[in-house]
Amino acid sequence: MTLALDAAAQDLLFREARTANTFSDEPVSDEQVQAIYDLVKFGPTAFNQQPLRIVLVRSEEGRARLVQHMADGNKAKTSTAPLVAILAADNEFHEELPSQLPHFPQAKDLFFSERPVRESSAALNAALQAAYFIIGVRAAGLAAGPMTGFDAEGLNKEFFGDGEHSVLTVVNIGKPGEEAWFPRGPRLEYDQVVTTV
Amino acid sequence: MTLALDAAAQDLLFREARTANTFSDEPVSDEQVQAIYDLVKFGPTAFNQQPLRIVLVRSEEGRARLVQHMADGNKAKTSTAPLVAILAADNEFHEELPSQLPHFPQAKDLFFSERPVRESSAALNAALQAAYFIIGVRAAGLAAGPMTGFDAEGLNKEFFGDGEHSVLTVVNIGKPGEEAWFPRGPRLEYDQVVTTV
Numbered sequence: 001m002t003l004a005l006d007a008a009a010q011d012l013l014f015r016e017a018r019t020a021n022t023f024s025d026e027p028v029s030d031e032q033v034q035a036i037y038d039l040v041k042f043g044p045t046a047f048n049q050q051p052l053r054i055v056l057v058r059s060e061e062g063r064a065r066l067v068q069h070m071a072d073g074n075k076a077k078t079s080t081a082p083l084v085a086i087l088a089a090d091n092e093f094h095e096e097l098p099s100q101l102p103h104f105p106q107a108k109d110l111f112f113s114e115r116p117v118r119e120s121s122a123a124l125n126a127a128l129q130a131a132y133f134i135i136g137v138r139a140a141g142l143a144a145g146p147m148t149g150f151d152a153e154g155l156n157k158e159f160f161g162d163g164e165h166s167v168l169t170v171v172n173i174g175k176p177g178e179e180a181w182f183p184r185g186p187r188l189e190y191d192q193v194v195t196t197v
Numbered sequence: 198m199t200l201a202l203d204a205a206a207q208d209l210l211f212r213e214a215r216t217a218n219t220f221s222d223e224p225v226s227d228e229q230v231q232a233i234y235d236l237v238k239f240g241p242t243a244f245n246q247q248p249l250r251i252v253l254v255r256s257e258e259g260r261a262r263l264v265q266h267m268a269d270g271n272k273a274k275t276s277t278a279p280l281v282a283i284l285a286a287d288n289e290f291h292e293e294l295p296s297q298l299p300h301f302p303q304a305k306d307l308f309f310s311e312r313p314v315r316e317s318s319a320a321l322n323a324a325l326q327a328a329y330f331i332i333g334v335r336a337a338g339l340a341a342g343p344m345t346g347f348d349a350e351g352l353n354k355e356f357f358g359d360g361e362h363s364v365l366t367v368v369n370i371g372k373p374g375e376e377a378w379f380p381r382g383p384r385l386e387y388d389q390v391v392t393t394v
Contacts, residue, residue: 003232004338009206013332014239034387035200041384042211044331046345048382054391062394100383124324124345124365131328134241135210141201148243148321159394168321185245186297187238190231194251197259197356 013138018184020143021077022177028083028142030056036136043132047107048100051093051122052129055086055159065158070170071149081145081172086155087133088165089126091119123166130168137173143180145172210335215381217340218274219374225280225339227253233333240329244304245297248290248319249326252283252356262355267367268346278342278369283352284330285362286323288316320363327365334370340377342369 003010011017033056045051057066063079066086070078078084094112098105112118130146137144146169155167200207208214230253242248254263260276263283267275275281291309295302309315327343334341343366352364 003236003336005206005209005236005336006203009202010236010336012202014236014329017239019241030393033391037387037391039200039202039207039211041390042214043328044216044341044343046343050385050390052390056391056393058393065394096385096389100385102383103379121345123320127321127324128328128331131240131325132211132332134325135329135332139200139202139207144241146241146243148318182300186299188247188293188297190234192293193238193247193249194230194234194253196227196253196255197262 012141013135017138018143018181020145020172020174020176020180021182022180023077023081023143023172023174024177026082026175028173032140032142033083033085036133036140039139040129040132040136043129045125045128046121047097047111049093049097049121049125050100050129051089051091051126052133053088053090053165054133055088057084057086066155066170069151069154069158070147074147074149077145077172078147078170082174085171085173086159086167087126087130087169087171088160088167089122090165091115091122092164093122094118119166123168126168134171137171142173143176146170147172209338210332214335215340215378217342217369217371217373217377218379219377220274220278220340220369220371221374223279223372225370229337229339230280230282233330233337236336237326237329237333240326242322242325243318244294244308246290246294246318246322247297247326248286248288248323249330250285250287250362251330252285254281254283263352263367266348266351266355267344271344271346274342274369275344275367279371282368282370283356283364284323284327284366284368285357285364286319287362288312288319289361290319291315316363320365323365331368334368339370340373343367344369
């Protein structure tokens with residue numbers, strides 16, 4: 001069984017792509033991030049809600065504000081990656097629904113008038129978009145280093161003072177550096193994951 | 198700015214890929230699902246936890262058990278798609294950690310001894326894997342129709358009687374049928390999503 005996607009693309013996105021722990025000095029430009037976004041923005045979300053928001057940390061001051069909230073084991077790589085992106089869910093995404101779902105603008109009030117419903121929907125759909133973004137980083141020929149080891153409440157307050165965003169993951173981005181990877185970890189077998197009824 | 202991923206692959210996975218609402222009769226084989234899994238299993242998760250579990254609904258009885266829990270607007274397409282996959286998070290994923298994270302088996306007890314922590318981590322990481330799976334379906338030349346309109350508690354009980362799984366999304370899979378798509382919805386502009394500090 002072969003896939004429609006060519007083998008080189010399979011390798012680039014999945015088979016040879018790895019979570020990088022070190023990076024080279026080569027910078028990552030805004031144009032590269034824009035090209036990534038302009039590809040992965042087409043990934044599907046429920047009601048086309050698109051709750052993902054991205055903060056690119058470029059200034060020295062921003063980097064320091066970020067690193068203080070990272071777990072100790074993530075501080076060194078977060079300090080040295082060419083670019084770091086904070087990926088968060090916008091729990092007030094419904095404000096954009098009338099423009100993003102023009103054939104059904106009532107969805108904003110019919111389905112998303114309650115904050116807990118929005119938070120739950122934003123968490124799932126922004127996570128889908130975070131995965132599309134990681135794939136997009138790889139599509140750009142870059143390595144992604146997604147991390148979840150951080151003080152989430154601290155990051156929410158530090159970068160989203162409005163109380164309306166929930167940080168999901170922080171992603172180091174760049175060309176891999178020396179000894180960038182750990183050995184590839186195992187994967188669950190198909191029969192451990194997939195059952196049929 | 199061009200991406201490393203070739204344009205045909207960009208189109209296949211994102212730019213021309215669409216959420217299908219109707220499907221042809223052409224079946225989707227177990228071999229196709231295995232090829233999809235064997236590609237997307239390499240997508241990254243925190244601690245290599247791989248919490249995604251997949252139920253393929255193939256029998257008539259299974260289809261009926263599923264459709265009763267779907268929202269009315271999703272019943273027809275869930276009834277007629279060549280294959281339907283239920284994607285769930287395994288909240289007891291930590292049982293597999295010693296085999297899946299062999300260099301750090303203590304992670305199971307150090308980080309994941311508490312159920313609420315596991316649920317939160319499984320929800321995020323299984324959602325990342327759900328997105329990889331959607332991309333994988335497209336990589337196989339098939340259309341995916343992910344849905345979140347269903348009675349989640351009903352599905353959890355119907356297909357995972359152990360109380361240890363949380364259904365995230367149900368995905369219709371197949372070749373697109375007649376009038377398979379709505380018009381492409383808009384997307385948020387780069388400047389609405391990305392900020393820089």
